[in-house]
Amino acid sequence: MAFARQIFEVPLPSGLLRLGERTLLMGVLNVNRDSFYGASRVSSMSEAVEKSHRIQQEGADLLDVGGESTRPGAEPVPLHDELDRVLPVVEALRGKLRIPISIDTYKAEVARRAVEAGAEVINDISAGRFDPEMIPTVARLGVPLILMHLRGEPKTMQHLPRSSDILREVITELGESSTRAQKAGVHRDRILIDPGIGFGKSLDDNLTLLKHLPDLAGLSHPIVVGSSRKGFTGPDRPPEERLFATAATVAAAILHGAHVVRVHDVSAMREVARMADSILLERRLD
Secondary structure: OOOOOOOEEEEEOOEEEEEOOOOEEEEEEEOOOOOOOHHHEOOOHHHHHHHHHHHHHOOOOEEEEEOOOOOOOOOOOOHHHHHHHHHHHHHHHOOOOOOOEEEEOOOHHHHHHHHHHOOOEEEEOOOOOOOOOHHHHHHHHOOOEEEEOOOOOOOOHHHOOOOOOHHHHHHHHHHHHHHHHHHOOOOHHHEEEEOOOOOOOOHHHHHHHHHOHHHHHHHOOOEEEOOOOOHHHOOOOOHHHOHHHHHHHHHHHHHOOOOEEEEOOHHHHHHHHHHHHHHHHOOOOO
């Protein structure tokens, strides 16, 4: 049975982000050389700017810029390297895009300087656990924060023992992360949550989270889901061959209440989202 999404209004420095009336697409821009899906990477400023405009043109509602791969087994990137990768891109795009820029980082200094350069959302895979200054920094900046659930850390997360109850673990820990952020001064209406598909989860865990996504609605925050081309969508296939399986997971996430889907293939997933929204909301295609 399709899930009825809650409606949220998330304040941004540039205005309001209204969530729930339709699914928003977050397009991925990886400014690094080792993200798991090669087509999402850029290696030069001109390429980054050109791709960002293309992502917007294809129908993205947000642009998520990341300078560090967090794929399974990934090594941490030094602070100065991450800053060198993402800050010039954010600065070059400031005032040039119609859509907000999100910065994908778990480092408080990267978050602070990216927001000063024009980013409007912080997307932290660690939900503030990796850097104790992240939550206070976001509170001072007054921007929205995406709290993602992560088991372990990227380098070792796929070697952890399986969770005995992944759904309960995700709901409990995201609730605790939200409470911790609010106590530190992050306004409740600026918090989004992400179950962390693929981050320390087994294939079965990922399927469970997608099926039971409505249970996360009890936390009363907008839900972000990133399943795009991840290993569970095609364990026997390379990322380049996981488009159709990704489409199925995106549709499932939307029908179970996701407000934002983080995707590599904006144009294709825009069509998936339009159809899924039409089913969810019982209305004709726009």
